[in-house]
Amino acid sequence: MQEPAYLDPRSGATFPLDEPRWCGPEGQPLLLTDLPGLGRGQIDRAKGSLWRYAAALPFRPEAPITLGEGCTPLLPGEWNGAPLRFKCEWFMPSGSFKDRGASVMLSLLRAQGVRHVLEDSSGNGGAAIATYAAAGGMRARILVPDSTSPAKTVQSRALGAEIELVPGSRQDCADAALAQARDIFYASHNWHPFFLHGTKTLAYELWEDLGFRAPDNVIIPCGAGSNVLGCALGFGELLRAGEIDRLPRLFAAQPAHCGPIARAFLGLPEAAPRPTIAEGTAIAQPIRLPENLAALRDSGGGAVLLEEEEIIEATRGLARRGLYVEPTCAQAAAAFGRLLEAGTIGRGETTVVVLTGSGLKATRRHAELLGLSL
Numbered sequence: 001m002q003e004p005a006y007l008d009p010r011s012g013a014t015f016p017l018d019e020p021r022w023c024g025p026e027g028q029p030l031l032l033t034d035l036p037g038l039g040r041g042q043i044d045r046a047k048g049s050l051w052r053y054a055a056a057l058p059f060r061p062e063a064p065i066t067l068g069e070g071c072t073p074l075l076p077g078e079w080n081g082a083p084l085r086f087k088c089e090w091f092m093p094s095g096s097f098k099d100r101g102a103s104v105m106l107s108l109l110r111a112q113g114v115r116h117v118l119e120d121s122s123g124n125g126g127a128a129i130a131t132y133a134a135a136g137g138m139r140a141r142i143l144v145p146d147s148t149s150p151a152k153t154v155q156s157r158a159l160g161a162e163i164e165l166v167p168g169s170r171q172d173c174a175d176a177a178l179a180q181a182r183d184i185f186y187a188s189h190n191w192h193p194f195f196l197h198g199t200k201t202l203a204y205e206l207w208e209d210l211g212f213r214a215p216d217n218v219i220i221p222c223g224a225g226s227n228v229l230g231c232a233l234g235f236g237e238l239l240r241a242g243e244i245d246r247l248p249r250l251f252a253a254q255p256a257h258c259g260p261i262a263r264a265f266l267g268l269p270e271a272a273p274r275p276t277i278a279e280g281t282a283i284a285q286p287i288r289l290p291e292n293l294a295a296l297r298d299s300g301g302g303a304v305l306l307e308e309e310e311i312i313e314a315t316r317g318l319a320r321r322g323l324y325v326e327p328t329c330a331q332a333a334a335a336f337g338r339l340l341e342a343g344t345i346g347r348g349e350t351t352v353v354v355l356t357g358s359g360l361k362a363t364r365r366h367a368e369l370l371g372l373s374l
Contacts, residue, residue: 002033003017004017004032004033004035004058005017005032005033005060005322006021006024006030006031006032006033006193006332007030007031007032007033008024008028008030009030009031009195009224009290009291010028010290011028012073013028013306014033016352017032017058017059018112020112020113020114020185020188022181022185022186022187022188022191022192023186023191026189027178029191029279029287029291030193031193031196031291032193032197034236034237034240035056035058035237035242036237036240037055037236037237037238037239037240037241037243038053038056038204038241038243039241039242039243040208040212042055042056043055043208044295046083048068048071049066049068049069049070049071049203050066050069050070050071050103050198050201050224050368051064051070051098051103051202052070052071052105053201053205056200056201056204056234056237057104057108057197058072058108058194058197059108059111061107061108061110061111062111063107063111063112064103064104064107064307064309065106065107065132065135065136066101066103066107066135067093067103067131067132067135068093068102069092069093069099069100070093070201070205070313071090071205072087072088072089072090072091072205073086073088073091073168074086074087074088074154074206074209074210075150075167075189076354077087079317079333079336079337079340079353080336080337080340080341081238081347082336082340082347083179083347084336084352084353085215085350085351085352085353086241086323086333086350086352086353086355087202087206087209087352087353087354087355088323088355089202089329089354089355089356089357090205090325090326090329090356090357090358090359091324092128092178093131093299093317094124094127094130094131095124095127095357095360095361096124096127096128096157096204096356096357096358096361097124097134097199097227097354097356098125098127098128098189098226099128099131099350099355100198100199100201100202100230101128101189101194101195101196101198101199101230102125102128102129102131102132102189102195102198102228102303103132103198104194104195104197104198104201104256105189105192105194105195105197105226106129106132106133106136106138106187107132107136108194109185109187109192109194110136110138113153114118114138114185114187115138115139116138116139116140116141116184117129117133117138117139117140117141117184117185117186117187118140118141118143118177118180118181118184118185118188119140119141119142119143119177119186119187119188119189120142120143120144120166120173120174120176120177120188121142121144121189122144122145122148122152122153122170122173123152123279123280123361124280124356125189125190126142126144126153126156126356127155127156127159128154128159128187128189129142129156129161129187130142130155130157130159130160130161133159133161134159134160134161135159139162139229140156140160140161140162140182141161141162141164141184142156142161142162142163142164143166143173143176143177143180144164144165144166144173144253145163145165145166145167145168145169145170145172145173146166146167146168148165149364151363151364170284171284171285181257181320184240189224189226190224190283190286190287190288191287192228195226196226196229196230196233197230197233198230199226199227199229199230199231199233200230200231200233200234201230201234202227202231202233202234203231203233203235203237203238204232204238206218206352207235207238207243207244210350212229212243213244213350214235214238214244214246214247214248215248215350215351215352216248216249216345216350216351217248217249217250217251217301217339217349217350217351217352218231218248218249218250218251218301218351218354219251219253219332219333219335219336219339219352219353219354220251220252220253220332220354221253221254221278221281221317221328221331221332221354221356222252222253222254222262222281222292222303223254223280223281223282223283223286223328224283224286224287224288225252225261225286225288225291225292225295226369227354227356228250228252228261228292228295228296229288229291229292229295231248231250231295232235232250232295232298232299235247235248235299235374247298247299247300248299248301248352249299249300249301249302250295250299250301251296251301251302251303251304251335251339252265252296252301252302252303252304253281253303253304253306253331253332253334253335254278254281254294254303254304254305254306254331255276255277255278255281255282255305255306255308255311255331256305256306256307256308257273257274257278257282258274258276258281258282258283258284259281259303259305259306260283260284260285260286260289261286261289261292261293261303262303262304262305263305264289264293265293265296265297266295266302266303266305267302267318268305276308276311277308277311277312277315277327277365278306278311278328278330278331279327279328280325280326280328280329280356280357281328281331293343302339302344304331304334304338304339306331306334306335306338310334310337310338311327311330311331311334312327312369313334314330314331314333314334314337315327315330315369316369317330317333318330318333318355319359319366323355324358324359324360324366325356325357325358325359326356326357326358326359326361326362326365327365328356328357328362329354329355329356329357330355332353332354332355332356333353333355336351336353341347346362
């Protein structure tokens with residue numbers, strides 16, 4: 001293997017890793033060149049966090065920023081009468097799976113000399129960046145649309161992040177971040193490839209959870225696709241390292257009201273986005289659309305578009321099992337039911353449903369489902 005480098009997957013151009021960058025010279029999203037992966041003997045078993053897989057990263061920072069993220073429960077359960085496993089990714093310091101990416105991204109950036117970071121997010125991404133910036137003694141500025149409920153930014157404010165309200169839409173907010181990236185390093189959870197190398201630790205963890213085997217299927221709530229791409233990276237590295245002999249099938253679950261990746265995969269026409277209860281995955285213009293489609297196809301997986309009532313019923317069904325999660329991630333359970341009914345997934349297969357965010361993040365939504373006012 002050559003030295004790791006930034007990679008433009010669409011042109012094949014590479015750029016040295018020693019210079020911090022979040023995009024290519026023409027503003028294109030980057031990945032990293034292929035990494036060799038690790039073997040089970042390289043796991044640092046003394047670490048009770050995702051940093052047990054540090055040997056799989058492009059380089060090891062001397063002092064990672066860690067709060068014990070990772071090592072989340074994998075619970076046996078059932079859905080529609082079939083067995084499955086729930087991966088409880090909300091068991092993280094900030095309450096969502098995005099802590100995986102934030103811990104690794106900010107650790108690597110800090111090691112490269114970055115001390116002040118910019119992010120645009122009104123939800124879990126901003127909270128994760130604020131959390132790990134605070135833990136790492138870094139400054140963080142989070143841009144959010146000015147229509148964002150103050151309740152969504154309290155967590156980031158409490159952690160010391162600077163919150164800037166941007167007039168207009170979520171896209172206006174992203175555009176403002178791109179403009180400010182000239183002055184502050186843009187540590188975007190959607191753009192930076194280091195973030196994906198944090199989310200890929202989910203694949204390593206599932207492999208270890210299952211006795212060093214790959215599951216048959218992994219069903220993932222999908223917005224911009226960082227967990228889909230992370231799982232594709234992680235399982236791809238395990239295959240390359242000879243630790244597994246096949247890739248699990250990856251399935252992306254998206255709301256019908258805003259599901260551009262699933263629509264493209266299923267060959268459906270584009271549709272104007274509409275409000276959805278699964279607001280955490282309502283990303284109308286995912287920047288890595290081609291890469292997400294390739295990850296789904298290469299794994300032999302697929303995509304599911306879910307109606308609002310299906311998502312609501314799955315949210316309620318999970319709560320009745322003691323799993324209090326965001327409606328956003330309840331999509332994965334709803335998608336399992338749909339795939340099971342279609343015969344795409346068999347009842348005897350090992351299927352993991354990834355639950356990405358705590359229900360405490362969506363108290364208002366849960367109150368609405370219960371007919372309560374807050």
